[in-house]
Amino acid sequence: xxxxxxxxxxxxxxILWLLEELGLPYEIRHYQRDAKTSxxxxxxxxxxxLGKSPVIxxxxxxxxxxxxxxxxxxxxxxxxxxxxxxxxxxxxxxTYWLHFAEGTAMPPLVMKLVFNRIEKGPMPFFAKxxxxxxxxxxxxxxxxxxxxxxxxxxxAELGRSEWFAGEAFSAADIQMSFPVEAASARTGxxxxxxxxxxxxxxxxAYKRAIEKGGELKILS
Ligand SMILES: N[C@@H](CCC(=O)N[C@@H](CS)C(=O)NCC(=O)O)C(=O)O
Numbered sequence: 001x002x003x004x005x006x007x008x009x010x011x012x013x014x015i016l017w018l019l020e021e022l023g024l025p026y027e028i029r030h031y032q033r034d035a036k037t038s039x040x041x042x043x044x045x046x047x048x049x050l051g052k053s054p055v056i057x058x059x060x061x062x063x064x065x066x067x068x069x070x071x072x073x074x075x076x077x078x079x080x081x082x083x084x085x086x087x088x089x090x091x092x093x094x095t096y097w098l099h100f101a102e103g104t105a106m107p108p109l110v111m112k113l114v115f116n117r118i119e120k121g122p123m124p125f126f127a128k129x130x131x132x133x134x135x136x137x138x139x140x141x142x143x144x145x146x147x148x149x150x151x152x153x154x155x156a157e158l159g160r161s162e163w164f165a166g167e168a169f170s171a172a173d174i175q176m177s178f179p180v181e182a183a184s185a186r187t188g189x190x191x192x193x194x195x196x197x198x199x200x201x202x203x204x205a206y207k208r209a210i211e212k213g214g215e216l217k218i219l220s
Contacts (some may be wrong), residue, residue, distance in 0.1 A: 002026040002073075007040050007053030008033055008214050011066050014174050015054040016213045018070060020205035021174070024077055028212060038219075066178075067098050070171045082171040094165040097172040105154075105179035108146045112186045113219055115139050151183050151190065158192035162199075173200065185218040 006012045045051035055064045084090035119135040164172045
């Protein structure tokens with residue numbers, strides 16, 4: 001039996017959604033973020049040394065990292081579903097987006113969230129102008145130009161085909177859903193991204209995943 005160690009309001013929602021798309025039997029162990037820090041509870045450290053979610057256990061195996069979990073589930077249980085055939089241009093696009101999501105898109109999206117918090121968060125009045133100045137400088141000089149390029153790239157690619165890897169829905173769309181949600185919340189949604197989100201939200205398996213794992217409230 002597969003167990004998904006699911007942290008509320010997190011990237012783990014993608015794995016829940018994939019499990020629903022695959023129609024596999026699984027159980028969910030729920031973990032709640034700390035209300036003040038948003039960090040995962042220490043219990044998750046008993047499952048994996050980083051204490052982050054998603055993580056799955058399947059018999060003796062423990063698999064962490066969304067992209068690795070997606071590859072594992074699709075390879076082991078997918079029977080060819082949600083992955084384009086080997087040797088096709090679609091397969092290369094699939095691999096690209098599977099890595100792009102966490103390797104390229106998420107780091108500046110997380111930085112944007114952190115520096116927004118530094119800029120707006122509570123702190124002693126004498127430190128505020130300094131912190132605000134540093135946050136604005138990092139955002140203007142580094143984070144925002146990077147995000148502009150990333151979001152324009154995503155938007156253009158979603159204009160090329162209905163889904164990230166081509167005309168067929170694949171697990172790359174599941175992996176890319178979180179950066180598209182986060183980019184829409186933190187930089188503003190563009191038309192193709194908006195339509196992509198509408199398409200995924202309408203999928204029955206997506207809706208079941210939200211019912212079981214709780215609403216995904218993307219912070220901005
Ligand atoms: N690249 C990893 C990121 C894992 C990650 O950072 N998960 C976040 C939730 S979105 C987490 O567990 N945060 C709680 C913490 O760091 O304590 C993946 O895609 O699995």
